[in-house]
Amino acid sequence: MPAEAPAPFRRLAIVGLGLIGSSIARAARHYGMVETIVAIDRDAAVLERVRALGIADVATDDLVAGVAQADLVILCVPVGAAGAVAEAMAGHLAPGTVVSDVGSVKVAVVAAVAPHLGPGVHFVPAHPVAGTEYSGPDAGFSTLFSGRWCILTPLPEGDAGAAARVQAFWEGIGAIVETMTAEHHDLVLAITSHVPHLIAYNIVGTAADLEAVTQSEVIKFSAGGFRDFTRIAASDPTMWRDVFLANKDAVLEMLGRFNEDLSALARAIRWGDGDALHALFTRTRAIRRGIVAQGQETAEPDFGRSRAERGKTGEG
Numbered sequence: 001m002p003a004e005a006p007a008p009f010r011r012l013a014i015v016g017l018g019l020i021g022s023s024i025a026r027a028a029r030h031y032g033m034v035e036t037i038v039a040i041d042r043d044a045a046v047l048e049r050v051r052a053l054g055i056a057d058v059a060t061d062d063l064v065a066g067v068a069q070a071d072l073v074i075l076c077v078p079v080g081a082a083g084a085v086a087e088a089m090a091g092h093l094a095p096g097t098v099v100s101d102v103g104s105v106k107v108a109v110v111a112a113v114a115p116h117l118g119p120g121v122h123f124v125p126a127h128p129v130a131g132t133e134y135s136g137p138d139a140g141f142s143t144l145f146s147g148r149w150c151i152l153t154p155l156p157e158g159d160a161g162a163a164a165r166v167q168a169f170w171e172g173i174g175a176i177v178e179t180m181t182a183e184h185h186d187l188v189l190a191i192t193s194h195v196p197h198l199i200a201y202n203i204v205g206t207a208a209d210l211e212a213v214t215q216s217e218v219i220k221f222s223a224g225g226f227r228d229f230t231r232i233a234a235s236d237p238t239m240w241r242d243v244f245l246a247n248k249d250a251v252l253e254m255l256g257r258f259n260e261d262l263s264a265l266a267r268a269i270r271w272g273d274g275d276a277l278h279a280l281f282t283r284t285r286a287i288r289r290g291i292v293a294q295g296q297e298t299a300e301p302d303f304g305r306s307r308a309e310r311g312k313t314g315e316g
Contacts, residue, residue: 013074079103124152
């Protein structure tokens with residue numbers, strides 16, 4: 001966003017100061033996207049850290065007071081809690097307030113949040129496809145969204161001007177914005193994010209079960225592939241529990257496809273079909289190169305991350 005352009009919002013209220021919420025606060029301040037930042041969290045320890053870090057102008061556990069004068073409210077809570085938060089703040093939002101979120105699931109969040117927002121309040125669902133396996137206010141950083149996608153899923157009956165302001169906000173803190181329907185978002189994210197996380201949780205759990213059998217050699221000899229699975233599997237358990245329950249239809253559909261493809265792969269191995277294996281591995285290698293070409297990863301060794309920066313390119 002050009003330096004001379006006015007900030008799209010005056011007062012930002014962030015509900016939930018974990019990795020994403022604290023990163024939004026840092027980025028909004030770093031890029032001058034708002035005048036005032038209000039941090040809202042029910043955890044006293046989190047608020048204490050927010051104050052110590054100086055990443056907000058106001059830190060409070062009072063949801064109603066925190067959102068009362070905001071012109072942008074971003075819900076950074078697990079998707080399963082979004083509806084309850086929306087209900088609690090309903091009736092306390094000023095006319096013209098824009099409400100958004102950062103949930104990895106959109107259909108369920110829209111169904112849970114939209115009914116509670118009264119006339120004159122504009123809901124613009126969003127999902128920044130960025131994150132790490134770390135959590136809490138100390139984990140955030142101002143450049144988390146730089147060069148990363150943020151998907152907006154505006155309601156069909158929603159206000160176009162509000163959606164444009166939310167887009168300007170995300171672009172202003174470095175994100176690349178894409179717009180699609182909530183249904184399409186959930187299907188795409190099921191295969192690009194949700195199922196990979198489910199597989200990571202499962203394979204790391206299997207390895208843990210094998211630890212006693214292999215006398216700790218699973219962890220001792222972990223190669224790059226398994227290490228990256230453990231990074232993903234270290235993500236916030238509450239957030240991902242809610243994601244899978246909220247997007248269960250799309251996840252189950254993608255798991256069905258995955259199981260069919262896995263069975264075909266098993267057959268190729270069993271029958272020594274080297275051509276089929278080589279064809280699959282060649283195709284998947286091209287996909288990796290496409291991700292690098294789009295700037296979503298680097299071609300550097302060890303998953304494109306130095307030891308200091310490892311873990312900075314996860315997603316939610």
